Amino acid sequence: MAGTAYDLAVIGAGVFGAWTAYQFSRAGARVLLLDQHGPGNARSSSGGETRIIRMSYGADEIYTRSSTQSLKRWKEFFAETGLSLFHQTGVLVTSTPDDPYLIATRDTLSRICCRFEWLERDSLRERFPHIMFEPATTGVYEPESGVLMARRAVQAVVDAAVRAGTRYENWRADAPTSSHTLRTTGGNIEADAFVFACGPWLPALFPKILGNRIRPTRQQVFFFGAPPGDDRFAPPQTPAWIAFHEGAYAVPSLDGRGFKLAVDRHGPPFDPETGNREITRAKLAEARFILDKRFPGLAGAPLLEARVCQYENTSNGDFLVDRHPDFENVWLAGGGSGHGFKHGPFVGEYIAARIVARTDPEPRFSLTAKKIRRRRTVY
Numbered sequence: 001m002a003g004t005a006y007d008l009a010v011i012g013a014g015v016f017g018a019w020t021a022y023q024f025s026r027a028g029a030r031v032l033l034l035d036q037h038g039p040g041n042a043r044s045s046s047g048g049e050t051r052i053i054r055m056s057y058g059a060d061e062i063y064t065r066s067s068t069q070s071l072k073r074w075k076e077f078f079a080e081t082g083l084s085l086f087h088q089t090g091v092l093v094t095s096t097p098d099d100p101y102l103i104a105t106r107d108t109l110s111r112i113c114c115r116f117e118w119l120e121r122d123s124l125r126e127r128f129p130h131i132m133f134e135p136a137t138t139g140v141y142e143p144e145s146g147v148l149m150a151r152r153a154v155q156a157v158v159d160a161a162v163r164a165g166t167r168y169e170n171w172r173a174d175a176p177t178s179s180h181t182l183r184t185t186g187g188n189i190e191a192d193a194f195v196f197a198c199g200p201w202l203p204a205l206f207p208k209i210l211g212n213r214i215r216p217t218r219q220q221v222f223f224f225g226a227p228p229g230d231d232r233f234a235p236p237q238t239p240a241w242i243a244f245h246e247g248a249y250a251v252p253s254l255d256g257r258g259f260k261l262a263v264d265r266h267g268p269p270f271d272p273e274t275g276n277r278e279i280t281r282a283k284l285a286e287a288r289f290i291l292d293k294r295f296p297g298l299a300g301a302p303l304l305e306a307r308v309c310q311y312e313n314t315s316n317g318d319f320l321v322d323r324h325p326d327f328e329n330v331w332l333a334g335g336g337s338g339h340g341f342k343h344g345p346f347v348g349e350y351i352a353a354r355i356v357a358r359t360d361p362e363p364r365f366s367l368t369a370k371k372i373r374r375r376r377t378v379y
């Protein structure tokens, strides 16, 4: 529709919304980007200090490809902006040698020529003598992957979008009631297309469509302090580590923030706006149990910081990027499901391709693929 104020209004300046606004602005579109609490705010899923970027995704090649493309884009972005918000720590994914996920990961990475090493007991012990693994443990090590400084990276993408012409406002938007006008706390806005990239707020904003298709869950993250002068738990000695079969992951200490350890299993339902963000003793004890067992050099380490965040889970972990069923020009983008951050650049490009080039939809990202019954298959 010619004559509207904006070509695109993006609601939500988390990693998905930020990259969407950035892509469109770079292509010359008139973009308005809104966030109720600010880019990378503490309630948002993108608001954490760090997020792992890995290529390992079992047989889910679609996400391996997306990660590969996204890592390239993140690096280009940081090179262009002169920021060093990616740390090439390496990523180690461990399991038992017969774990179908690990075997499928190896096959996928080989097929699409991602650099990795298959590490068995002796090489694991030699490479990471301070990490305790069971004798049968096997790992996929990705030397080129690592950790993104999440909150600051999102803010940097929003800044870049603004430099490219995006108008950014700290406003809250209502759910759409018509195709071209949207009510916000800053007044009504008009745009040709709207992207609601509202992360864990999506189910409350669109209760009929997403109320039981995206479930925010309460997740707790802990940062432990290494003994003075002990640099074994920072890069290059410790990579990011993921053990899906144990339900745990860790990020080496970066910028002196401490060694991060968390349980990846889904917690109870959580409201991102009003949920209580105090940690629980039980989860801290669970984190300490894993810490003591796998990283004995950190046994009894002081807790430096802890955070409660939320995953926004679809039924199986696939993203949602699709049209609103009632409005042709309204798009829903979310369902990062605890693994979405790294994919921000890919998601931004996917949305641009769908809206501008009208490319065919990826069935796995469609609304109809989002079931009510939960069965997590994407890790």
Ligand SMILES: Cc1cc2nc3c(=O)[nH]c(=O)nc-3n(C[C@H](O)[C@H](O)[C@H](O)COP(=O)(O)OP(=O)(O)OC[C@H]3O[C@@H](n4cnc5c(N)ncnc54)[C@H](O)[C@@H]3O)c2cc1C
Residues within 6 Å of the ligand: 011, 012, 013, 014, 015, 016, 017, 034, 035, 036, 037, 038, 039, 040, 041, 043, 044, 045, 046, 047, 048, 050, 051, 052, 053, 171, 172, 173, 174, 197, 198, 199, 200, 201, 205, 219, 220, 221, 262, 309, 310, 311, 333, 334, 335, 336, 337, 338, 339, 340, 341, 342, 343
């Ligand atoms: C503890 C934890 C660890 C994780 N680890 C990893 C990892 O290692 N690697 C990885 O790739 N991913 C990881 N993830 C997942 C990843 O962080 C998320 O999938 C991703 O950040 C989701 O981004 P988003 O843009 O969809 O949502 P968000 O970042 O939540 O952004 C949504 C934004 O929308 C705004 N908003 C909502 N409603 C409105 C409204 N009505 N009007 C205006 N603004 C609105 C909010 O304020 C918010 O800023 C992790 C997540 C958590 C919680």
